[in-house]
Amino acid sequence: MNLAFSSHMATLKPMSSSFVNSSASLPTAISSILNSTSANGTFCYIATTTNRWRVSMPTVTLVALILLEIILIIFLSISRFELSKTRAQADCLEYEKIHRFEEGLKSYRQKIWEENYQQDASRVVKIRTLAQDSIAAVNPESRVYYMAGFAAAMKEVHHILIEKFVERYGTPPSQIEEDREGKFGPVPRYRPEDDATIA
Numbered sequence: 001m002n003l004a005f006s007s008h009m010a011t012l013k014p015m016s017s018s019f020v021n022s023s024a025s026l027p028t029a030i031s032s033i034l035n036s037t038s039a040n041g042t043f044c045y046i047a048t049t050t051n052r053w054r055v056s057m058p059t060v061t062l063v064a065l066i067l068l069e070i071i072l073i074i075f076l077s078i079s080r081f082e083l084s085k086t087r088a089q090a091d092c093l094e095y096e097k098i099h100r101f102e103e104g105l106k107s108y109r110q111k112i113w114e115e116n117y118q119q120d121a122s123r124v125v126k127i128r129t130l131a132q133d134s135i136a137a138v139n140p141e142s143r144v145y146y147m148a149g150f151a152a153a154m155k156e157v158h159h160i161l162i163e164k165f166v167e168r169y170g171t172p173p174s175q176i177e178e179d180r181e182g183k184f185g186p187v188p189r190y191r192p193e194d195d196a197t198i199a
Contacts, residue, residue, distance in 0.1 A: 110190040117169060121176050121184035124165050127158045 166172060169188050176184050 106190075113190045114187050117187050118184055120165055120168070124158075124161050125176060125178070125184065127161055 162172075171186070171188050175186070177186075178184055
């Protein structure tokens with residue numbers, strides 16, 4: 001229907017077929033400009049089927065955005081690789097630090113172990129010497145019961161010390177020898193499970 005009016009009245013007239021045909025061709029004309037490029041190649045037209053407004057964007061800007069995204073992806077990949085590399089180096093340094101600390105602690109425990117061995121070995125040797133001297137000093141003919149009792153007590157103490165020594169170091173006291181420097185040996189090898197015996 002077509003609306004026609006004059007200064008005094010308005011009338012409705014049927015639409016002409018030519019106008020209807022020209023209006024029907026509008027969607028085709030609109031869709032032809034969707035997602036197209038201008039003649040000189042400097043603009044891109046972007047539109048969707050739901051939103052048929054014409055949006056123009058310079059081609060240079062679009063290419064720049066794509067290149068920027070590619071550069072950003074490459075930068076993130078390199079940053080991630082460097083971060084992983086730095087983290088691996090930090091883990092390696094931490095492991096080396098812990099290893100050096102454990103080696104120093106082991107050396108310190110070995111030194112304490114050897115000092116304890118020297119003290120215990122010296123104590124065992126002294127008790128053994130006293131026990132032998134007290135037994136030799138007993139005169140069987142005079143029946144010196146005091147000396148005999150003392151010798152028996154020293155022998156018992158020596159036996160207890162031997163048991164403790166063997167339990168701790170695993171070395172029979174008969175193998176203890178004194179060198180020229182006054183140190184006793186052989187010193188048994190330190191074992192981590194012997195930490196409980198280090199006082």
